[in-house]
Amino acid sequence: MAGSSIGNILKLTTWGESHGPALGAVLDGFPAGIELEESDIQVYLDRRKPGHTSIATPRKEADQVEILSGVFEGRTTGTPISLMIRNTSQHSQDYGNLADCYRPGHADYGFDAKFGFRDYRGGGRSSGRETAGRVAGGAIAAKLLRQMGIEIMAYTKSIGPVAIDPARFDKSLILTTPTAMPDAQADAEATEYLHRCMMEKDSSGGVIECRITGVPAGIGDPVFHKLDARFGQALLSIGAVKAVEIGDGTAVGGARGSQNNDPFALDGQGGIGKKTNHAGGILGGISDGSEIVLRAYVKPTASIFQEQDTVNRQGEAVKLTIKGRHDPVIVPRAVVVVESMCALTLLDAMLLNMSARAENVIDFYR
Amino acid sequence: MAGSSIGNILKLTTWGESHGPALGAVLDGFPAGIELEESDIQVYLDRRKPGHTSIATPRKEADQVEILSGVFEGRTTGTPISLMIRNTSQHSQDYGNLADCYRPGHADYGFDAKFGFRDYRGGGRSSGRETAGRVAGGAIAAKLLRQMGIEIMAYTKSIGPVAIDPARFDKSLILTTPTAMPDAQADAEATEYLHRCMMEKDSSGGVIECRITGVPAGIGDPVFHKLDARFGQALLSIGAVKAVEIGDGTAVGGARGSQNNDPFALDGQGGIGKKTNHAGGILGGISDGSEIVLRAYVKPTASIFQEQDTVNRQGEAVKLTIKGRHDPVIVPRAVVVVESMCALTLLDAMLLNMSARAENVIDFYR
């Protein structure tokens, strides 16, 4: 089944394995005419890149993107934008002992059950490296969204027990702290916590929050293509995400309607706004003009260095010790993946929305 | 944008408004040859039907399904199964004052912003009644899944502050308690809580849990069509759902890898199992053979009888008092909607999985 594409009229297809020659993406349906060069994409990829802090895998990947098609004289042409990233730092020998073993917390067993065998080097297709293609595509979507006044900002909300304090929120820190936390104190505590995890050959989970501003009301479609349903698919398609929330999220289960309902109100500029935003900017699957707020819950890195019980292909119980280079937490590098998936999802929905009203269709062709 | 279809090779399309002449669904791609009659579907619809308990809207709907196509001599033919439910209990006059008002917590404003106007009677297309079509389709998918040894069981996990106690779990109660809780004591407490909400012209949120047993390892696809990503879209497409979890869900954000990883182990019958199931039966987007565990967090009914602040189409601040017939909680009737969406999603993934290995394809055509 062709499961490596997402989107309706803006479609991203990713390809590639962790230890193959390259990986990449094809972004099809992107509108023609915006300026685009590799550096627009590279800044996004660099945020995902491993190896530059004390809490990240020492695996060094250049993650240098090459635009192979879809751009002419510096502008997008409306045809597929093909993006390739060569794999350069492959220690395939680290994975020799994994060919036969099912690593706990990984997709190994499922892949074997499904396909009969698998590329076991670094997780192959199920590696987090696959998300490089998403980030490359997301960077392009985000560029157009910015030209439309839409900003997508994701950051680390918590790592293990350490959460940011909204009172200390400093957006400028997202790109500079090792944890991608917008709070220097939480960053320090989380870093400390991660060092402790590493000492104990363990790893930590965390939470990514994403805020999107500038989205007009009316984006998204009723029923199965609700905007939040689309965000849900997009975020849960990121390997380690085990829960997704919109607005108040799980808290709505304990809430009352009188608390949860956001009263509509005049915004003082001739428009309509809301007094609160428990809904996270989406009502009935359609944007309501407020800030869109999403959260993704990321499980701890499955590759830990403690000895683990598992089973091998031959159906024998074995002890497994994982080698290689693994982050103690996935969250900081996944922040830009969340941003990218949100950008792709939102732009697709906004392109689709252009034909919602017959009057707009008729006007367009007048 | 055509957003009323879901699924790849098994596709459900729903149609209809709350107060139109009818609503329904077309289920296309369903395999030929299983016995199907209206009563198979009706038992599911009856679980969704309003009006039979003290905590449900007194709106009485027969919700009688009619199979219009796709079944011949009592068996599915492999062609689209068209399902129609006539609307019979329409008090459209209850909605007269809503034509111009944006109800807090509802999609009214988004629909107007998107489409320029809307069918305001009972929420129109954004009404919870739309889910009747989903349940009709889901009943059919669930019937085939049962013949494959797969059971999908959803139930109310909590309503407001009242949660079930796993120690008192009694599956047989799901279909008999007003709350759809598998715990008589919790049901009584939740009913009491809901009566209090109703007295206070308020409503409550809640949580639905869904457990799926019998799914073999290997179902789902890598990357964007991960099984959990598909479940995520399916569940978040249900109107009031604001969060979705798989397995440990949000708890993974605070967990360590050594706790969260489920060790693989021999199951004693020549197969492979897991010692724990923090993953909720899905790893890397592919089923691992364990029970699949999902949760949907449902917001409180937005239609409450307290006076609320809002804005009208003319851009004036107004006071709104909602009339009509509204459940104080959505959860009990949404339990079967969750089951239905899970059945449709899972069956689609299982049909898709049949061509994952070339050897199976070759064998099939030998």
Place this chain on the structure above:
Amino acid sequence: MAGSSIGNILKLTTWGESHGPALGAVLDGFPAGIELEESDIQVYLDRRKPGHTSIATPRKEADQVEILSGVFEGRTTGTPISLMIRNTSQHSQDYGNLADCYRPGHADYGFDAKFGFRDYRGGGRSSGRETAGRVAGGAIAAKLLRQMGIEIMAYTKSIGPVAIDPARFDKSLILTTPTAMPDAQADAEATEYLHRCMMEKDSSGGVIECRITGVPAGIGDPVFHKLDARFGQALLSIGAVKAVEIGDGTAVGGARGSQNNDPFALDGQGGIGKKTNHAGGILGGISDGSEIVLRAYVKPTASIFQEQDTVNRQGEAVKLTIKGRHDPVIVPRAVVVVESMCALTLLDAMLLNMSARAENVIDFYR
């Protein structure tokens, strides 16, 4: 496999069997706000309706359409438009002897091979009656296209050996001649020819031509969603169509480039046109602003009253004599089906085209 839907953001799903209780269609993604009532659709359905001429089956079907959703206060709402037509004239007993027999020229054998059994009454799902759903959907698409200055005109070009003479072309005759030929003399000759076929218990093929005016340049997409590729799928999905041509069609195989190339030229009104139109209005899959010209070649009605050799389900050679009510030619009633498929295909492509340029996207959301 869900094969009963067509279109990307404007999607038509048809359902129903010839002798089931009803058949219909769901049109999803249609823009909100145009006036629509059942009579808009009925005029199209009436053109497809059997039973009103000497060269049509005497089967009388009211083919009365009912709009079940998607229209409110006389205007489309942007949500799925559900259309139902009750079957009223069912002589299922005519088909009793066909339950076990594979009719030559029909899909019976393929259906059995695929699904294991079939609804044999009147062809079931493979009946030409399925196209009623297409016409109902096409009528709606055509209405919006007309408001955009686009006219779709299909007509019978030939029946058996009798072709229309362009010199006698009279558009007004399309809706009034029994053959749907825009040429009274050809109509008379073709009618005469068909009476001869009927006397000889035989049937005839024919050709439908479709001309579309008012389409701006730039519609359609490169590569697999070329406008002509989409028309090709749409027209070849009509049961009896065995060939499709665009512009000069098959004649291009014998042509030279110097003949086939259409020189671009100024149109005298500040625009760009072409001196000739061998291309039929589509170059490289994208409309060039000229009239779009398509032809569909329709095979003779497979149900003839001569005794035929065939085989039954038990694998025995048998003689078959078909009873029932069958047109001696499919073409006149299929003319409106061709128009409908063209309308749906073109409108979908035009909606998709709105997001082709970034500048238009940015403008739309300004």
Place this chain on the structure above:
Amino acid sequence: MAGSSIGNILKLTTWGESHGPALGAVLDGFPAGIELEESDIQVYLDRRKPGHTSIATPRKEADQVEILSGVFEGRTTGTPISLMIRNTSQHSQDYGNLADCYRPGHADYGFDAKFGFRDYRGGGRSSGRETAGRVAGGAIAAKLLRQMGIEIMAYTKSIGPVAIDPARFDKSLILTTPTAMPDAQADAEATEYLHRCMMEKDSSGGVIECRITGVPAGIGDPVFHKLDARFGQALLSIGAVKAVEIGDGTAVGGARGSQNNDPFALDGQGGIGKKTNHAGGILGGISDGSEIVLRAYVKPTASIFQEQDTVNRQGEAVKLTIKGRHDPVIVPRAVVVVESMCALTLLDAMLLNMSARAENVIDFYR
């Protein structure tokens, strides 16, 4: 609009421009476990490669394919197969004078009208070079089909006025004659004709026929995903194709039912066959077990060296003389493109067909 993908569960996405750094394809959904190496693909690409005969463009392209993903230890993994071909022979300067000119017979004007500008070098995305990605993907599909006993054979049926004589049909010549005609005498005459065309700075159209053997009955889906409708889209998506026929094709328009119907008959081996094959192996959109016969009509190469009238971007009438390297006929190199599109389309339909019957689904998971 994302129009560069085709297929449902086997999906090919192509990308790339004629004069960009590279072009390629991603084949997603291909079953796991068949042996695949670059040479399997290269033999197909070599058939499409320019420059090796007197009737082909002297443009030399190595067209060397590189497999970037989806293959591990020599076998397909079930994940996307990424295929890249570097462009090596770019004479972009040949196209300098075309930046502003709309070449007759080409998509230039449509691209500008749609996207606002275009990559004018060698046609950019609308170049025939795009089909290299299709052939790379088609080679892989054809390999699996061969393992299932299915052979796809396309060849040149005619070039201009010169057609092959079935009595001289010699399959072995397809791969060796410059024209890809399976008839040495016709090849000689057609070559002679093409030399004449070249002398006269002109080009020729032609016809490609494709025969597929070994397809079981039951492949394809009713209604919009009819097997022939899918073939129709696939073949009309090839740039220069202006007509597609199945079986008797356009001849059915003049035929009688008694001639056109193929009587079913016992095949003498316990199976069911047909005495004739006017239907070309497809009835009602579903394969009937007979040979599948398709024809694509290819227009003359639009790039001819005669001076032509046209218009430029500034809306001025101009004279155009095309330079560069262009085949006098597209057909011989397009033969393998037709084979490839048929392979992709057929395999997709066969994978989809595996879930048509509930009993097969239940058996698969037993």
